[in-house]
Amino acid sequence: MQKKIVLDSQLLDITLNRLCQQLIEAHHDFSETVILGLQPRGIFLAELIHAKLKTLVKKQIPLGYLDATFHRDDFRRRDVPAKASETRIPFAIENKNVVLIDDVLFTGRTVRAALDAMIAFGRPAKVELLVLVDRTSTRDLPISADYVGKHVDTLESQKILVELVAQGHKQNKIWLINKD
Amino acid sequence: MSKLSQRHLLGIKNLTRQDIELIFETADNFKEVINRPIKKVPSLRDVTIANIFFENSTRTRLSFELAEKRLSADVINFSTSNSSVKKGETLLDTVNNILAMKVDMVVMRHASVGAPHFLAKHIKANIVNAGDGTHEHPTQALLDAFSIREKLGGVEGKKIAIIGDILHSRVALSNIFALKKLGAEVMVCGPPTLIPKFISSLGVKVEWEVQKALEWCDVANVLRIQRERQQIKYFPSLREYSLYYGITKKTLDDLKKEIVLMHPGPINRGVELTSDAADSQHSIILDQVENGVAVRMAVLYLLAGAN
Numbered sequence: 263m264q265k266k267i268v269l270d271s272q273l274l275d276i277t278l279n280r281l282c283q284q285l286i287e288a289h290h291d292f293s294e295t296v297i298l299g300l301q302p303r304g305i306f307l308a309e310l311i312h313a314k315l316k317t318l319v320k321k322q323i324p325l326g327y328l329d330a331t332f333h334r335d336d337f338r339r340r341d342v343p344a345k346a347s348e349t350r351i352p353f354a355i356e357n358k359n360v361v362l363i364d365d366v367l368f369t370g371r372t373v374r375a376a377l378d379a380m381i382a383f384g385r386p387a388k389v390e391l392l393v394l395v396d397r398t399s400t401r402d403l404p405i406s407a408d409y410v411g412k413h414v415d416t417l418e419s420q421k422i423l424v425e426l427v428a429q430g431h432k433q434n435k436i437w438l439i440n441k442d
Numbered sequence: 443m444s445k446l447s448q449r450h451l452l453g454i455k456n457l458t459r460q461d462i463e464l465i466f467e468t469a470d471n472f473k474e475v476i477n478r479p480i481k482k483v484p485s486l487r488d489v490t491i492a493n494i495f496f497e498n499s500t501r502t503r504l505s506f507e508l509a510e511k512r513l514s515a516d517v518i519n520f521s522t523s524n525s526s527v528k529k530g531e532t533l534l535d536t537v538n539n540i541l542a543m544k545v546d547m548v549v550m551r552h553a554s555v556g557a558p559h560f561l562a563k564h565i566k567a568n569i570v571n572a573g574d575g576t577h578e579h580p581t582q583a584l585l586d587a588f589s590i591r592e593k594l595g596g597v598e599g600k601k602i603a604i605i606g607d608i609l610h611s612r613v614a615l616s617n618i619f620a621l622k623k624l625g626a627e628v629m630v631c632g633p634p635t636l637i638p639k640f641i642s643s644l645g646v647k648v649e650w651e652v653q654k655a656l657e658w659c660d661v662a663n664v665l666r667i668q669r670e671r672q673q674i675k676y677f678p679s680l681r682e683y684s685l686y687y688g689i690t691k692k693t694l695d696d697l698k699k700e701i702v703l704m705h706p707g708p709i710n711r712g713v714e715l716t717s718d719a720a721d722s723q724h725s726i727i728l729d730q731v732e733n734g735v736a737v738r739m740a741v742l743y744l745l746a747g748a749n
Contacts, residue, residue, distance in 0.1 A: 332475065332483035332513075332743075343747025345444035346471040382480035 268395065268414055268422065269436040277411045281392060282314045284409050285361065292323045294387070295359040300376050301329035301347035304364035306428040307394055311363060326351035328362070330375035349379070356384035361409075365424045367393040370405035395422050395436060414438060445748045450562045450569040451741055453578035454619035462623060466588055468740035469733070476512060476735055486515035489746050491547045492540045495521045495572070496533075499551055501707050501731065502572050502582070506549050509738035515746075518545070533557060534564055541567055547746060550574075568745045576610050576671065582706050583616030585737040587624055589730045590661055593702055598625035603655040605631045606665030606687065606714050609638050610672065613665060613706045618644050631655035632687065635676040652687050656697055663704040664689060664714050684713045691718040702726055 289295040299308025312325045331346040394411040421439040425431040446461050491510050510517045547568045555575040573579040608614045608630045629647040649655045703724040
């Protein structure tokens with residue numbers, strides 16, 4: 263198994279700062295904006311970005327967790343049903359600007375399911391997608407991200423591994439892995 | 443693992459503790475779903491489920507049907523009162539005819555012990571036992587244990603007294619299996635005639651005096667006297683039963699500690715529970731009903747999803 267670093271701790275920090283600045287540019291004081299982290303792995307990134315934004319705009323921004331397991335299109339097409347995680351959206355999303363956050367954008371199927379799941383909570387004014395890694399040329403659906411940490415050209419057989427301190431790893435590191 | 447060890451839910455007896463915990467974790471998520479503004483998810487949209495009830499039911503049938511609809515399954519309902527069973531069709535023929543209409547899952551209640559086990563040997567569809575005679579009622583036990591876990595933060599080490607007609611109760615047997623697997627202490631309490639002879643071999647305590655059972659337990663799960671299953675007299679009169687085994691609000695208030703009161707329904711008010719006890723702050727009877735939908739969604743989801 264070959265591993266290659268895509269983003270190390272220092273670069274990740276710079277990338278996250280840039281993403282925050284881009285969000286501020288588009289959402290100003292975040293008065294009409296809420297953040298939803300996608301379960302299971304997007305929530306760690308959402309929390310990192312949320313914490314950074316809080317110090318930058320000096321304001322409470324609503325942060326929720328969205329799980330799309332029950333809306334997936336591969337139910338009964340895999341051997342084992344996907345395990346669900348908690349959905350927690352303790353605020354209204356009706357007429358708000360929603361920023362969905364996930365770690366890696368691959369086929370786009372999770373994001374499709376997430377859009378479907380999100381609509382159960384109301385009709386947002388606008389929905390945007392932020393991802394840390396955008397895997398180019400692997401999309402199954404016409405979905406693209408509005409804010410991208412890094413574009414990475416990958417093969418379908420390769421894998422992106424996101425290791426964050428918040429997930430129990432020693433250092434923040436993003437890897438590209440060749441599966442043999 | 444996010445897969446059950448079984449492809450049918452015939453009883454709690456053949457589930458593992460991991461199975462039960464997986465069902466609870468999944469049910470936690472479904473409980474959140476059924477409290478959303480839009481209470482429906484599309485998971486089972488290509489699944490057809492037949493609810494086949496050879497015995498009367500209100501709560502269980504409605505709860506299953508609602509769980510199925512919240513998961514977007516197609517649902518057909520069948521009950522014996524208006525069917526060809528009255529004309530002498532066998533169980534297997536009835537079910538095979540229903541399955542010929544491309545049904546993926548069968549939820550069945552039957553008066554005979556082992557009816558769903560018999561079906562499981564002969565048909566391909568996933569089977570969920572919604573009660574077979576005096577044997578098992580697995581989803582009721584799961585929702586009871588789920589409600590205890592929700593109310594007390596866990597089941598392990600808790601003391602649960604099952605009070606009433608243990609002899610004729612499938613709820614009691616399934617509850618004993620589920621609670622023991624989850625590490626609870628279980629006691630059964632009732633008139634000696636309504637306690638099966640060798641019940642203590644399941645690892646439960648036996649108590650004949652309800653007051654002592656209430657003083658011992660953290661949770662009292664009170665069962666209905668099943669008069670429809672009693673061909674002989676097991677106690678002199680309902681009045682006498684309620685005098686010795688009926689639970690009143692005063693009995694509960696006079697206890698030195700707080701206990702949780704449960705009942706699987708339907709309640710015979712004034713027999714095993716007085717109205718003021720059933721409607722008191724001790725009771726979580728209506729929470730049990732709400733949790734029933736979430737737990738049944740979890741069971742259907744996990745069974746349907748494992749190919």
